[in-house]
Amino acid sequence: MITFYLLLGIMILGSIVAIETRNILSSVISVGIVGFTLSILFLLLGAPDLAITQVVVEILVLVILIRATISVDNTAIEAYRGTFAIVSSLFFLGLFLVFASYAFLEMHAFGKPLMRTSQHYLDKGLAETGASNIVTAVILDYRAYDTLGEATVLFVSVLGATVILRRIGRKRGGKSIESTGK
């Protein structure tokens, strides 16, 4: 149990560094630290599928964020004293933390989950679906609608990025053409 607290402490420290530092490249690398520590935490919490996916997705996020920041000539930002924004956001977030901790007293204790539907999935999963990885059985047999929704969201994000990054202009030679017609 002490390892969970330790790893969460590392994540909180890493995100403090990512938020407060002025150099953008250091921020991006600190977000990478938070992501990789999250993957170790997933492995210790008994979710190996998630650990694999989180490591690889973290690498992709790092590559894309570095590509976005490194093409800017100046990678350091100047400090801007927006004191009203910072103070008011901290006050309201503190209020949110206080009321949320009241709500957390109603939750079950950490380590004793209430598994009402999941008990059925664990008992009858192998017999009804034939898959021995119960997480895959839940994703692709019991809750396959969610996977269909996820495929739709990925599709829409490809469409959206195509429309945003389209370039309208003239080809050399005078013909006007609309490019990136994917």
Place this chain on the structure above:
Amino acid sequence: MTIYLMCLLLFVMGLYCLVAKKHLIKKIIGVAILDYAVNLFLILIGYREGGAPPILFKEMNQQVFSQQSVDPLPQALVLTSIVIGLGVLIMMVSIALRLYEKYKTFDTSEISRLKG
């Protein structure tokens, strides 16, 4: 109980970074930290003390397995959530690159001053 509060602290830090910072890339980093905090919270709810991953092997007893495995339902939902978070992040970065191309800066106060 304390561990839930630490996870909520991570969520609040991501939200603060999204709201109070003026650089566009910092806002994107705030959304990424928000995403990690929410996924972690969903997995923390389903953890069982001394539990095993929900994967059956050939020589396991079914009764013993279903009494000592962790909750598989939040894991299934978070698996799609991680990949969706990647797609959303890529779209945000493409919007940020377009804004840089048009206004030559990443500073949102400059952009709202130069708009139009």
Place this chain on the structure above:
Amino acid sequence: MGMSLIVKKITQLLIGLIFLFGINITLFGHLSVGGGFAGGVILTCGFILLMLAFGKDTTLGKMRTSVARFLSCTGALVFLAIALLGYIGGAFFLNFLDPGQAFHLHSAGFIPFADIAISILIVSAIFALFVLLVLSGRFTEDSGKYTEDDEL
């Protein structure tokens, strides 16, 4: 173009193993750790390693954008077709193939086929997004100037 000779040599040696690992995790998704999502993102990472080490021209020669477009639509449509075929059993998304023997590769109804469709969809979608980000690259020069090789 691309990176130095050491990176290129190591990529040449490793890239086959990375693709094989991704396909293994996809196909054994219902028996052991993994599934469609994990296998799909590992294959995507392999393609992005190819693009970083060898430059965009070589990689776009291997997986053209028209192929990526075709594969992403195919993956989504195959998954939808599997869902609609559940009407044979009587309901949307019903697992109409029989569960088979447990712990064998050929079991669990349509779960292996749905895994393959999901992984193809994820590979082509995220690779297409990355290619878009790379191709829209030259924005430190004047924007709006369209050069001939900015095709997608």
